[in-house]
Amino acid sequence: xxxxxxxxxxxxxxxxxxxxxxxxxxxxxPPWPDGWLAALPRPAAQALRLYLEHPAxxxxxxxxxxxxxxxxxxxxxxxxxxxxxxxxxTLGQIADPPPVLWALGDLDALEAPRLAMVGTRRPTREGSxxxxxxxxxxxxxxxxxxxxxxxxxxxIAQQAxxxxxxxxxxxxxxxxxxxxxxxxxxxxxxxxxxxxLLLSEHPPGTRARAGFFPRxxxxxxxxxxxxxxxEAAERSGSLVSARLAAEQGREVFALPGSIHNPQASxxxxxxxEGAALVRGVDDILAELAQWSVTPVVNRRAPEASTDTDPLxxxxxxxxxxxxxxxxxxxxxxxxxxxxxxxxxxxxRASQAAGGWVRLPTSSGA
Amino acid sequence: xxxxxxxxxxxxxxxxxxxxxxxxxxxxxPPWPDGWLAALPRPAAQALRLYLEHPAxxxxxxxxxxxxxxxxxxxxxxxxxxxxxxxxxTLGQIADPPPVLWALGDLDALEAPRLAMVGTRRPTREGSxxxxxxxxxxxxxxxxxxxxxxxxxxxIAQQAxxxxxxxxxxxxxxxxxxxxxxxxxxxxxxxxxxxxLLLSEHPPGTRARAGFFPRxxxxxxxxxxxxxxxEAAERSGSLVSARLAAEQGREVFALPGSIHNPQASxxxxxxxEGAALVRGVDDILAELAQWSVTPVVNRRAPEASTDTDPLxxxxxxxxxxxxxxxxxxxxxxxxxxxxxxxxxxxxRASQAAGGWVRLPTSSGA
Numbered sequence: 001x002x003x004x005x006x007x008x009x010x011x012x013x014x015x016x017x018x019x020x021x022x023x024x025x026x027x028x029x030p031p032w033p034d035g036w037l038a039a040l041p042r043p044a045a046q047a048l049r050l051y052l053e054h055p056a057x058x059x060x061x062x063x064x065x066x067x068x069x070x071x072x073x074x075x076x077x078x079x080x081x082x083x084x085x086x087x088x089x090t091l092g093q094i095a096d097p098p099p100v101l102w103a104l105g106d107l108d109a110l111e112a113p114r115l116a117m118v119g120t121r122r123p124t125r126e127g128s129x130x131x132x133x134x135x136x137x138x139x140x141x142x143x144x145x146x147x148x149x150x151x152x153x154x155x156i157a158q159q160a161x162x163x164x165x166x167x168x169x170x171x172x173x174x175x176x177x178x179x180x181x182x183x184x185x186x187x188x189x190x191x192x193x194x195x196x197l198l199l200s201e202h203p204p205g206t207r208a209r210a211g212f213f214p215r216x217x218x219x220x221x222x223x224x225x226x227x228x229x230x231e232a233a234e235r236s237g238s239l240v241s242a243r244l245a246a247e248q249g250r251e252v253f254a255l256p257g258s259i260h261n262p263q264a265s266x267x268x269x270x271x272x273e274g275a276a277l278v279r280g281v282d283d284i285l286a287e288l289a290q291w292s293v294t295p296v297v298n299r300r301a302p303e304a305s306t307d308t309d310p311l312x313x314x315x316x317x318x319x320x321x322x323x324x325x326x327x328x329x330x331x332x333x334x335x336x337x338x339x340x341x342x343x344x345x346x347x348r349a350s351q352a353a354g355g356w357v358r359l360p361t362s363s364g365a
Numbered sequence: 366x367x368x369x370x371x372x373x374x375x376x377x378x379x380x381x382x383x384x385x386x387x388x389x390x391x392x393x394x395p396p397w398p399d400g401w402l403a404a405l406p407r408p409a410a411q412a413l414r415l416y417l418e419h420p421a422x423x424x425x426x427x428x429x430x431x432x433x434x435x436x437x438x439x440x441x442x443x444x445x446x447x448x449x450x451x452x453x454x455t456l457g458q459i460a461d462p463p464p465v466l467w468a469l470g471d472l473d474a475l476e477a478p479r480l481a482m483v484g485t486r487r488p489t490r491e492g493s494x495x496x497x498x499x500x501x502x503x504x505x506x507x508x509x510x511x512x513x514x515x516x517x518x519x520x521i522a523q524q525a526x527x528x529x530x531x532x533x534x535x536x537x538x539x540x541x542x543x544x545x546x547x548x549x550x551x552x553x554x555x556x557x558x559x560x561x562l563l564l565s566e567h568p569p570g571t572r573a574r575a576g577f578f579p580r581x582x583x584x585x586x587x588x589x590x591x592x593x594x595x596e597a598a599e600r601s602g603s604l605v606s607a608r609l610a611a612e613q614g615r616e617v618f619a620l621p622g623s624i625h626n627p628q629a630s631x632x633x634x635x636x637x638e639g640a641a642l643v644r645g646v647d648d649i650l651a652e653l654a655q656w657s658v659t660p661v662v663n664r665r666a667p668e669a670s671t672d673t674d675p676l677x678x679x680x681x682x683x684x685x686x687x688x689x690x691x692x693x694x695x696x697x698x699x700x701x702x703x704x705x706x707x708x709x710x711x712x713r714a715s716q717a718a719g720g721w722v723r724l725p726t727s728s729g730a
Contacts, residue, residue: 130385259644265644
């Protein structure tokens with residue numbers, strides 16, 4: 001029997017029930033609700049019975065009302081659960097899938113095959129260019145880029161996927177409505193729009209906590225057919241994610257680099273451990289041929305007005321040289337310069353020592 | 366029974382006898398000379414019998430006299446053959462070892478375990494630095510660097526091994542007394558000295574021919590426990606050597622690099638095919654642990670007079686910047702500058718636009 005979003009929310013809130021236990025029950029799925037009530041530990045069974053028979057008296061009532069109110073306030077808000085038509089089936093393959101996922105954005109983003117892209121928060125210039133280039137290539141071939149919206153490789157890849165008219169899913173270590181890191185306010189906004197989706201196992205309003213990020217990573221790789229490590233130091237979270245992905249049966253891909261680049265050392269280590277060395281998107285898709293889709297170039301046309309010029313996303317308070325912007329955006333030098341000029345004329349960007357900076361707008365982003 | 370160098374030379378000159386056939390016979394080694402005479406094809410058997418019974422009447426006599434005269438003229442000249450105490454046993458493991466090897470230089474160079482280093486004639490600056498750095502590291506750990514004395518990676522690696530007081534063996538596609546390429550006159554000279562050795566399956570005086578080089582490569586890898594490809598394009602002789610080495614049962618090592626460096630593409634290809642990705646000399650030695658020797662740092666002290674200053678080998682008609690010289694030589698910046706100044710005062714080097722050049726000397730190298 002299909003349970004409602006509220007039923008799943010209630011299940012996720014039952015006392016003494018971990019995500020792993022709930023996933024186990026969902027997998028065996030005894031008759032609802034009697035089989036579940038019989039299988040649950042006593043306190044959880046009592047709470048579920050009260051919720052089902054006298055919902056108003058349930059201690060969960062207030063919490064459920066709050067969450068339902070949040071969900072009802074906008075059509076871009078969703079609660080995904082194992083009975084939801086958009087529930088990503090790949091999550092069923094991991095050991096401890098989240099019982100529910102709060103979602104903000106475009107559920108169509110879950111229709112494409114997914115690849116995770118992860119890497120350092122401080123990529124080299126080459127690493128940044130590779131993050132953008134691979135994300136663009138994946139988007140052009142109809143793949144969705146999954147990442148954690150962190151600074152560095154995560155954000156660059158997600159931004160580039162959307163710029164190319166593709167899809168991107170961010171899995172957060174906070175509520176989907178919480179912008180973390182703050183510098184990714186603009187990217188967060190874009191991930192709520194067409195082709196983008198924000199996901200979290202934490203309820204709306206939950207603040208980021210260090211302890212949430214390692215567990216968040218299991219969802220990033222659990223959602224994906226494989227994970228591409230773009231640049232990573234020898235001891236880094238990206239390597240942990242890659243090993244986790246391998247344990248989950250996912251393909252692990254790594255970009256090679258110079259033996260003198262500390263940000264490549266983690267990738268070289270992974271390749272020595274058996275990760276596939278990739279030279280381009282085609283090397284990845286050849287491995288994942290069974291999941292590939294018919295290439296859809298510019299599934300969504302990138303927006304063209306200067307108001308949402310993709311270059312804006314690459315500009316910040318720190319001056320960025322034009323050649324770096326060319327690398328990052330994938331635009332031709334002439335196109336890049338033309339757009340920068342247009343942005344300058346509109347007072348949205350300006351030249352500074354060492355490159356271009358973004359100017360604050362009075363209207364908000 | 367032990368045969369003399371002249372016997373082996375005669376065997377190598379018998380009509381209608383290929384190297385492979387001779388190697389086969391040497392491996393089974395029937396009683397000498399009757400078993401050999403019985404096993405040889407008729408024309409070869411007749412020629413061998415004449416040589417053994419009436420050497421003066423043998424058509425080989427003139428040729429043998431010439432070669433013996435060459436060998437006798439200097440103690441640095443040798444003819445290696447399967448009965449010679451310095452014959453490299455690893456050659457016995459390949460399908461078609463040369464029947465004899467002319468040698469010029471220090472036979473002690475054959476006492477250390479050997480690794481082949483190969484790569485492009487036009488390395489990038491990083492590739493040049495890696496060639497020098499790995500050769501130095503191998504030399505410091507008591508390994509001998511085997512290569513082909515070609516421009517680029519070959520020459521840089523061999524030069525650096527000698528500079529570090531280590532050993533290096535060059536296998537040539539011409540006679541050991543022929544300097545090819547001409548720009549390596551100085552390196553050829555050094556390879557005749559302490560720690561160096563020049564080898565060839567072609568008699569002294571043989572000019573380089575394009576067809577000799579592919580066969581020369583089987584000796585480079587046949588002499589070695591493994592081969593390290595430093596930088597190589599996707600279609601290159603180095604890749605052919607690497608595949609040949611794998612067929613010979615040798616370990617194949619490759620240095621990773623950027624996916625945007627065409628000179629790294631061959632290495633990335635090899636790694637995808639199963640070559641070991643190496644980040645440093647230790648990764649190589651860990652694979653070859655069974656052959657390793659007790660580290661002998663500066664087994665031979667590098668010569669210190671400016672007359673043979675190792676920097677000279679890195680200088681040419683084309684200006685080389687100081688920082689490139691630092692990379693290549695492994696010297697400290699201050700040491701490098703001090704030596705350059707000394708060389709300039711002696712009129713052996715001079716500054717030009719873009720770096721330092723070598724000046725011709727009236728006395729010859």
